[in-house]
Amino acid sequence: MHPAQRRPLIAGNWKMNLTRDGAVALARSVARHAAGACVDVAIFPAFVHIDAVLSALRTDGTEVPVGAQDCSDAPNGAFTGEVSLGMLKDIGCHWVLTGHSERRHVIGETDDIVASKTAAALGAGMTCVLCIGETLDQREGGETDAVNERQLRAALGGISPADMLKLVIAYEPVWAIGTGRTATPDDAQLAHAAVRHVLQDLFGAEMAHRTRILYGGSLKAANAPDLLAKPDIDGGLVGGASLEAGEFGAIIDAAAALAVSA
Ligand code: 13P
Numbered sequence: 001m002h003p004a005q006r007r008p009l010i011a012g013n014w015k016m017n018l019t020r021d022g023a024v025a026l027a028r029s030v031a032r033h034a035a036g037a038c039v040d041v042a043i044f045p046a047f048v049h050i051d052a053v054l055s056a057l058r059t060d061g062t063e064v065p066v067g068a069q070d071c072s073d074a075p076n077g078a079f080t081g082e083v084s085l086g087m088l089k090d091i092g093c094h095w096v097l098t099g100h101s102e103r104r105h106v107i108g109e110t111d112d113i114v115a116s117k118t119a120a121a122l123g124a125g126m127t128c129v130l131c132i133g134e135t136l137d138q139r140e141g142g143e144t145d146a147v148n149e150r151q152l153r154a155a156l157g158g159i160s161p162a163d164m165l166k167l168v169i170a171y172e173p174v175w176a177i178g179t180g181r182t183a184t185p186d187d188a189q190l191a192h193a194a195v196r197h198v199l200q201d202l203f204g205a206e207m208a209h210r211t212r213i214l215y216g217g218s219l220k221a222a223n224a225p226d227l228l229a230k231p232d233i234d235g236g237l238v239g240g241a242s243l244e245a246g247e248f249g250a251i252i253d254a255a256a257a258l259a260v261s262a
Pocket residue numbers: 013100172176177178179180216217218219237238239240241
């Protein structure tokens with residue numbers, strides 16, 4: 001059962017997928033499905049598709065937050081290939097992911113870089129979904145909670161309580177991303193509870209209680225009900241399954257059914 005102030009959030013991270021037309025069509029379909037649902041829904045298309053997706057949703061009169069998968073921590077200047085928070089806000093994009101495991105482990109972003117981007121995003125008034133999670137080696141070495149704690153403290157050490165109100169955490173065990181392997185609901189719950197404990201230590205019980213912690217890693221319609229039923233799992237950050245409107249819609253429905261029964 002989720003406390004009333006933690007409205008579930010189902011977010012789709014589309015990663016480096018889709019054409020512009022495909023992204024617009026998928027966004028329209030997700031927005032139609034999300035309309036009237038008693039859960040929050042957000043989508044994260046590739047940078048080059050965000051503007052077209054926002055325009056289409058505006059034309060349709062539907063409202064689903066459209067976010068970016070990354071951002072620069074610099075306001076402007078000679079940073080070839082980067083996209084600033086000001087540029088995102090200028091086109092109506094007010095959500096951003098930071099610290100996704102593919103940026104940490106494939107692109108090589110450090111805890112310090114993730115911290116800087118998270119602070120910049122929150123400072124710019126964006127809603128920020130901070131991603132954390134352990135690798136397989138770290139899990140097998142019993143380091144899951146320590147890794148999550150290190151990533152949290154590094155990213156949130158300088159964040160004000162006011163900015164925390166616009167922060168969502170996504171716990172994504174790296175070994176579960178795109179592999180078809182999910183954490184068991186019990187294992188995920190333990191990790192989420194430990195994350196909330198760190199939030200309590202950093203910001204106090206009330207902030208820890210109201211901050212949403214999403215699960216990500218091979219989340220799909222079939223496993224969503226069991227994972228989302230756990231008390232400290234407040235929604236999902238969905239990769240592969242968010243690329244199919246029907247599958248993503250079924251995850252939204254699972255979260256909505258649990259919210260209604262809570
Ligand atoms: P998958 O759902 O494809 O495992 O990806 C999870 C993820 O990385 C979402 O950000």
